[in-house]
Amino acid sequence: xxxxxxxxxxxxxxxxxxxxxxxxxxxxxxxxxxxxxxxxxxxxxxxxxxxxxxxxxxxxxxxxxxxxxxxxxxxxxxxxxxxxxxxxxxxxxxxxxxxxxxxxxxxxxxxxxxxxxxxxxxxxxxxxxxxxxxxxxxxxxxxxxxxxxxxxxxxxxxxxxxxxxxxxxxxxxxxxxxxxx
Numbered sequence: 001x002x003x004x005x006x007x008x009x010x011x012x013x014x015x016x017x018x019x020x021x022x023x024x025x026x027x028x029x030x031x032x033x034x035x036x037x038x039x040x041x042x043x044x045x046x047x048x049x050x051x052x053x054x055x056x057x058x059x060x061x062x063x064x065x066x067x068x069x070x071x072x073x074x075x076x077x078x079x080x081x082x083x084x085x086x087x088x089x090x091x092x093x094x095x096x097x098x099x100x101x102x103x104x105x106x107x108x109x110x111x112x113x114x115x116x117x118x119x120x121x122x123x124x125x126x127x128x129x130x131x132x133x134x135x136x137x138x139x140x141x142x143x144x145x146x147x148x149x150x151x152x153x154x155x156x157x158x159x160x161x162x163x164x165x166x167x168x169x170x171x172x173x174x175x176x177x178x179x180x181x
Contacts, residue, residue, distance in 0.1 A: 034179065038068035038084055041174035048166040050096070050157045055110065058094060058153040058166060060173045078175065079150040087181035092139045092153045095170030096123075106158040109137040113151055118143065136170055142178065151175070 009020040019029050029035050042060040050056045061073045071078045080088075096107035111119040121137040137155075145151075153173045157164035 036176040036179055038070050038081060039065055039174070039176035040067070040071045040078055041065040041172065042071055042073070043173075044166065044168035044171045047168050050155060050164040050166055052164060053156065053158045055108075055154050055156045056166070058092075058109075058155050058171065058173065060153065060171070065174070077150045077152045078173075080145045080147050082147055084177060085146045086144070087142050087178045088145050088175045089142050089178055090140070090151060090175035092173045093136060093171060094153065094155045095136045095167040096155060096157050097165050097167050106156075107137055107164075108156040109139055110154040110156075111139050111141070111151060112154060113143065113145075114149055117154075142181070 007021075008023065009017045011017050019027055019034070021027050041064045043062050043064060044058065044060055045062040048056075048059050057076055060071075060076050063071060063073060068081045068084065070081045070084075090111065092109055092111055094107070094109040106122060108120060108122045110117050119139050119141055121139050123137045143151075155166050157166075
């Protein structure tokens with residue numbers, strides 16, 4: 001024998017709504033301790049030119065998600081808001097490209113915390129014909145962050161000839177606070 005309990009809102013002993021249902025099976029978590037927030041996801045609004053072999057801040061200027069208004073599109077950085085210290089899952093994808101004959105490209109992506117590099121990834125591609133090529137690099141990690149800590153993404157392209165670009169298609173930066181970590 002089984003039982004069914006039907007409720008619209010599940011509350012704690014003090015009457016605080018922990019989660020609720022709209023009656024159609026859609027559940028909303030109301031308790032902040034049960035949500036992976038703050039969360040952000042940003043991208044390049046347009047391609048960004050990079051100078052050869054120069055570490056350049058990625059200008060992630062378009063927000064697709066920013067639950068706590070913690071990402072600044074003018075400084076291109078995520079800053080941990082008040083009362084939100086903890087462990088965060090962070091990702092950064094940069095899509096570097098070069099063009100020109102006999103072009104060799106080393107493309108690096110770096111994650112900085114409070115102005116210092118904490119992670120990086122490198123890719124290398126070589127083409128012997130006059131065509132454009134792309135090289136996507138990825139960083140994913142969990143990082144402990146205190147209130148006021150900030151994160152930024154940088155990239156570098158080392159090219160033998162032609163020009164280097166950080167492409168808007170495939171370049172993203174984001175993260176979210178982990179529950180229970």
